[in-house]
Amino acid sequence: MADFFNTYGHLIISTLFGAMLGxxxxxxxxxxxxxxxxxxxxxxxxxxxxxxxxQFFPRSEGTYPLHFLxxxxxxxxxxxxxxxxxxxxxxxxxxxxxLAIATIAFGEIIRILALNLEITGxxxxxxxxxQPFDIxxxxxxxxxxxxxxxxxxxxxxxxxxxxxxxxxIQVDELAANSMGINSTKYxxxxxxxxxxxxxxxxTISAHFLxxxxxxxxxxxxxxxxxxxxxxxxxxxxxxxxFGGILLTALPEVLREIGNIRLIIFGILIVLGTIFFPQGxxxxxxxxxxxx
Amino acid sequence: xxxHQITPILQLNNITKKFGGLLAVDAVSFTVxxxxxxxxxxxxxxxxxxxxxMLSGLITPDLGQINYLGQDxxxxxxxxxxxxxxxxTFQNLRLLGNLSALENVLVPCNVHHKTDFLADFLGLxxxxxxxxxxxxxxxxxxxxxxxxxxxxQQANNFSYGDQRRLEIARALALEPKLLLLDEPAAxxxxxxxxxxxxxxxxxxxxxxxxxxxxxxxxxxxMSLCERIAVLDFGKLISLGEPEQVKNDPLxxxxxxxxx
Amino acid sequence: MDFxxxxxxxxxGLSIGSVYAIFALGYTLVFSxxxxxxxxxxxxxxxGAYFTYALxxxxxxxxxxxxxxxxxxxLPFVMALLLSSVLSGLVTVxxxxxxxxxxxxxxxxxxxxxxxxxxxxxxxxNLIQYLVGAEIYTFPANIYGNLPEAINFGTATKPIxxxxxxxIVFGVSVIIVTCLTYLINYTKVGKALQAxxxxxxxxxLLGINSERLIMITFFISGFLAGISGTLVxxxxxxxxxxxxxxxxxxxxxxxxxxxxxxxxxxxxxxxxIGLAEAFVPSDYSGYKDAxxxxxxxxxxxxxxxxxxxxxxxxxV
Numbered sequence: 023m024a025d026f027f028n029t030y031g032h033l034i035i036s037t038l039f040g041a042m043l044g045x046x047x048x049x050x051x052x053x054x055x056x057x058x059x060x061x062x063x064x065x066x067x068x069x070x071x072x073x074x075x076x077q078f079f080p081r082s083e084g085t086y087p088l089h090f091l092x093x094x095x096x097x098x099x100x101x102x103x104x105x106x107x108x109x110x111x112x113x114x115x116x117x118x119x120x121l122a123i124a125t126i127a128f129g130e131i132i133r134i135l136a137l138n139l140e141i142t143g144x145x146x147x148x149x150x151x152x153q154p155f156d157i158x159x160x161x162x163x164x165x166x167x168x169x170x171x172x173x174x175x176x177x178x179x180x181x182x183x184x185x186x187x188x189x190x191i192q193v194d195e196l197a198a199n200s201m202g203i204n205s206t207k208y209x210x211x212x213x214x215x216x217x218x219x220x221x222x223x224x225t226i227s228a229h230f231l232x233x234x235x236x237x238x239x240x241x242x243x244x245x246x247x248x249x250x251x252x253x254x255x256x257x258x259x260x261x262x263x264f265g266g267i268l269l270t271a272l273p274e275v276l277r278e279i280g281n282i283r284l285i286i287f288g289i290l291i292v293l294g295t296i297f298f299p300q301g302x303x304x305x306x307x308x309x310x311x312x313x
Numbered sequence: 314x315x316x317h318q319i320t321p322i323l324q325l326n327n328i329t330k331k332f333g334g335l336l337a338v339d340a341v342s343f344t345v346x347x348x349x350x351x352x353x354x355x356x357x358x359x360x361x362x363x364x365x366x367m368l369s370g371l372i373t374p375d376l377g378q379i380n381y382l383g384q385d386x387x388x389x390x391x392x393x394x395x396x397x398x399x400x401x402t403f404q405n406l407r408l409l410g411n412l413s414a415l416e417n418v419l420v421p422c423n424v425h426h427k428t429d430f431l432a433d434f435l436g437l438x439x440x441x442x443x444x445x446x447x448x449x450x451x452x453x454x455x456x457x458x459x460x461x462x463x464x465x466q467q468a469n470n471f472s473y474g475d476q477r478r479l480e481i482a483r484a485l486a487l488e489p490k491l492l493l494l495d496e497p498a499a500x501x502x503x504x505x506x507x508x509x510x511x512x513x514x515x516x517x518x519x520x521x522x523x524x525x526x527x528x529x530x531x532x533x534x535m536s537l538c539e540r541i542a543v544l545d546f547g548k549l550i551s552l553g554e555p556e557q558v559k560n561d562p563l564x565x566x567x568x569x570x571x572x
Numbered sequence: 573m574d575f576x577x578x579x580x581x582x583x584x585g586l587s588i589g590s591v592y593a594i595f596a597l598g599y600t601l602v603f604s605x606x607x608x609x610x611x612x613x614x615x616x617x618x619x620g621a622y623f624t625y626a627l628x629x630x631x632x633x634x635x636x637x638x639x640x641x642x643x644x645x646x647l648p649f650v651m652a653l654l655l656s657s658v659l660s661g662l663v664t665v666x667x668x669x670x671x672x673x674x675x676x677x678x679x680x681x682x683x684x685x686x687x688x689x690x691x692x693x694x695x696x697x698n699l700i701q702y703l704v705g706a707e708i709y710t711f712p713a714n715i716y717g718n719l720p721e722a723i724n725f726g727t728a729t730k731p732i733x734x735x736x737x738x739x740i741v742f743g744v745s746v747i748i749v750t751c752l753t754y755l756i757n758y759t760k761v762g763k764a765l766q767a768x769x770x771x772x773x774x775x776x777l778l779g780i781n782s783e784r785l786i787m788i789t790f791f792i793s794g795f796l797a798g799i800s801g802t803l804v805x806x807x808x809x810x811x812x813x814x815x816x817x818x819x820x821x822x823x824x825x826x827x828x829x830x831x832x833x834x835x836x837x838x839x840x841x842x843x844x845i846g847l848a849e850a851f852v853p854s855d856y857s858g859y860k861d862a863x864x865x866x867x868x869x870x871x872x873x874x875x876x877x878x879x880x881x882x883x884x885x886x887x888v
Binding site: 056112113116119120122123124126127128130131134135137138241242245246248249252253281282284285287288289290291292294295296299 | 681
Binding site for chain 2: 178179181182183184186187189190193194196197198199200201202203204205
């Protein structure tokens, strides 16, 4: 058991982060909004952690105090939230692919800023982000409860009137509006929740990875997160969790086969979209399991 | 006629809408008074649905005002108009197809029964109670339009006529003062049409509604509506009680053409 | 800014802008026919550059399983360029068959095509890396013949030097755009393509074989990607397997700026972004890439149908 965790601990933690990033795309999708802004907020959250912990908070001997990490998480959530509301009001008037492209542009602008600003360490990035734990495996104590909490929150959200309004907008925004639903408000809400989640995951990831740079949260990762949702299944929140875990683990599991692993990964993504157009996990499948 | 002539609920004043070069609605003015069933008829492309779309805020008129109980609707967005008590159905049905019939009705119910989000989120007893209330209200409305079975079925599994009735139930869930019905009888057979007429009268009386109705089936309009406006190529060509309109030479020409 | 610097920037901008334009044309053609964005377009761009490098007799480096490999023959550069573009077109057709057609046949959600095309891009990029490694390859200086390094458009006292490569790049792009415009407006195939772009159902009623035309579209698209990959790398170098990805994103900015699916829009958008980038002061060159995305972002907010697009009307 201990061996297993030593070998795969890093991977397990990464997959849990992947699951949450999948959910961060899933949240706006609940209101039918294809946003690819998650990598931008993920990157932002990471920089907040990296900058605060290396430049602002006092360095001490031993492990990095957890309450500092808590402050970072809260700050990331607030900043991501504010930025997402402002961005959301601007871009959520766009539909379909146009929204996706606008959010890609947002991510690219964040990336280019990060590459050029001094505070983000330019192209090199920020190194030596302090560790709150003695062993990396201890990140499980954050990742597991956080994922369970997020899943529970999304599950409950779907059961509320707000969740119903989001579904109404997803099916037919115009009809939802004419039933008295302020769709802009709900779309911004769903978008903002996704952004906050991505920001928080970025913050914790920055510590976990020990280093942060502009290669975190690039454009291709946005499509990979989208793949988490679509291949996992976009009709239930279990889908993105499953997809995030599967597709984060896959390249690592394939490591054994060496250099061609990313080629195989690409092929599997193509095959996944062709043979599982509804994703692996569908609401019907979940019903079957319950019986 | 009765007292309702006295209080107008809706006044269209010089409403105009252009699509490209086409004048879809051309300086149309009329007044709808409280509690009446008002018919809007005219050949295809006369601009009837365009007027509905402007009344419900889906499009904005280029010119003119729409006064509804002292407010100018042209400045409001569609959800605000819906919240202020104007509900509508759609000519080409816009049900939330993969939601259940019950959920379709619950969506607008929730607009008026605001629950505390946190209580709702945590599933507190208070929220559960509120939810039970809205559920029973939604079920009542479904009963009213004759859809008490299969209310947990997806809306797009319903027959065409049932979907039209479901749209009416959904519109009623908004607790409207003014109800806009866009071709409610389309695709219904004769007996369904008859019971639809009864239903429309019944809901008008029961909920104290004002109803504007677009309909192609002329006998239905003539028997049901108290006043009728006739549009042709975006212009209002006749307005009055059914007998009056029926004998208006302009209306006859519009319907028969200059053959 | 003095005039000669202005002119120099302007000509540079035209040169790079014209490559953006032909790259984006391939992108927008596929969108106009199928309404999908092919994220593998940037990978084909890369592939085209490597094809040309190999066909022109270039030798591969130390990494990858093709280390130190070299083709037994060496084509003149122009031949290599053409053949490589044809090969790129064929690979794109293959891609269409393998990654897009099955989805189309199943009437799948268009979002899946985005993911599938990214999967395809991953395959191509990593295949290149697997075969020839990630190092930078540079074309020899004399690929376009023994021309001077730069041409002076100014006077001896006030030189305005423009690199010869860039003039050639611009010339080739103009030729390509002209040919394509002719193809689309004056040939049967082009008219059929326009019909499909307007409306697939009507087109099939007219007896237009859309499957064959989709293949032609992907071929042209791949051809354009391949040729632009070669042109860019002949002016700078092949910066590794991933160098098409960022170019692909810029192409996306170009086609949205001009109007998705709009052919004159892609050309106008390409030139606009090329010129805008050329005038970024060198102190801020790090922000050069932000221009296209900034413009794209503003355009989406102000006029989502793009510079040349028709107004999008939502049907009620």
